[in-house]
Amino acid sequence: MQEFDDIYDTEITKRYDKHEIQRLSQRKVDRKRRYGAGRPFKLNVKNRIIMLLVYYRLYITYTLAGFLFELDQSNICRDIQKIESLIRKCLPIPQKIYKITKRLRTPEEVEKYFPGFLAFIDCTEQQIPRPKNKRKRRAYYSGNKKRHTVKTQLMVNNHGYILHKIAHKKGKRHDYDVYKENHPVTPKQVVTIFDLGYLGIEKDFPEQQSSLPKRKKRNQERELSMEEKDYNMFILKRE
Numbered sequence: 001m002q003e004f005d006d007i008y009d010t011e012i013t014k015r016y017d018k019h020e021i022q023r024l025s026q027r028k029v030d031r032k033r034r035y036g037a038g039r040p041f042k043l044n045v046k047n048r049i050i051m052l053l054v055y056y057r058l059y060i061t062y063t064l065a066g067f068l069f070e071l072d073q074s075n076i077c078r079d080i081q082k083i084e085s086l087i088r089k090c091l092p093i094p095q096k097i098y099k100i101t102k103r104l105r106t107p108e109e110v111e112k113y114f115p116g117f118l119a120f121i122d123c124t125e126q127q128i129p130r131p132k133n134k135r136k137r138r139a140y141y142s143g144n145k146k147r148h149t150v151k152t153q154l155m156v157n158n159h160g161y162i163l164h165k166i167a168h169k170k171g172k173r174h175d176y177d178v179y180k181e182n183h184p185v186t187p188k189q190v191v192t193i194f195d196l197g198y199l200g201i202e203k204d205f206p207e208q209q210s211s212l213p214k215r216k217k218r219n220q221e222r223e224l225s226m227e228e229k230d231y232n233m234f235i236l237k238r239e
Contacts, residue, residue: 008046011090016045019086041079042071048079049087055080056093061126110187115158119192120235121184123175125149126168142171153178155192176201193235 041048051069054060055076062073069076087093104110111117128148131137142149149171155164164184175197183205186192191209194201201210213235214228224232 007090008049012045012049012086015086015089019083023082023085042075043069043079045083048083051076052080052083052087052093053091061128063127063129104187107189110189113157113163114187114190117189117191118158119155119163119186119190120157121153121155121179121192121194121198123151123153123178125151125171128171139170139172145171151175151178153182155184155186180204195235 043051047069051065054068055065060068062076065071065076066073071079084093104113125142125145126149127145128140128150130148131140137148140148140150142151150168151171151173152168153166153175154162156162166178166182169178169182176199179198179201186208188209191211193211196213196215198210198212201212213232214224216222216224
């Protein structure tokens with residue numbers, strides 16, 4: 001806490017007023033009200049910064065952040081957006097590494113984005129409030145999580161950097177169904193690794209290199225070899 005207080009006192013408080021003037025001056029050229037007029041923030045500057053750091057460190061939902069800081073989701077989103085650029089100047093927080101989408105033409109370029117020529121694709125789920133509409137409750141209910149969720153498909157490289165993300169889908173949908181409609185095109189040299197929820201992908205998408213965990217087949221007496229078990233553990237650690 002002492003380190004945070006030092007950064008807050010020496011860096012953030014000195015830059016905050018200038019940051020707010022710059023932010024507000026970009027909105028309208030012919031302002032009729034003075035800077036700072038309008039609805040005040042419900043949280044002071046220090047608590048808004050703590051809220052942003054908690055959000056980035058734990059990657060919690062806006063719903064949970066709103067519960068912790070007694071705000072609604074829209075206020076959480078606005079507060080983070082309005083102070084984020086200031087915090088980037090004072091503290092290292094996550095940001096986009098690759099800001100553009102480009103066609104990879106050489107093996108060197110492919111390996112830069114896909115170290116080891118590996119990619120990992122899976123879906124993550126985030127809980128949402130229980131919908132009031134009965135039809136929506138069914139559509140967003142996840143049998144896996146036993147709660148109402150939205151589902152997002154991510155593709156990451158071997159270093160854990162997100163290279164592709166789709167808009168969220170209804171929690172009821174299966175991971176593989178989401179992939180069939182929203183699959184990124186990976187370079188031919190890259191092996192894309194999936195979990196067993198994507199069974200059949202090698203047959204449905206023969207043009208790409210896909211890999212699934214090794215599993216014991218029905219009526220097979222032989223157990224998995226140590227190499228196969230190590231490979232499964234390698235995949236498990238990255239999920």
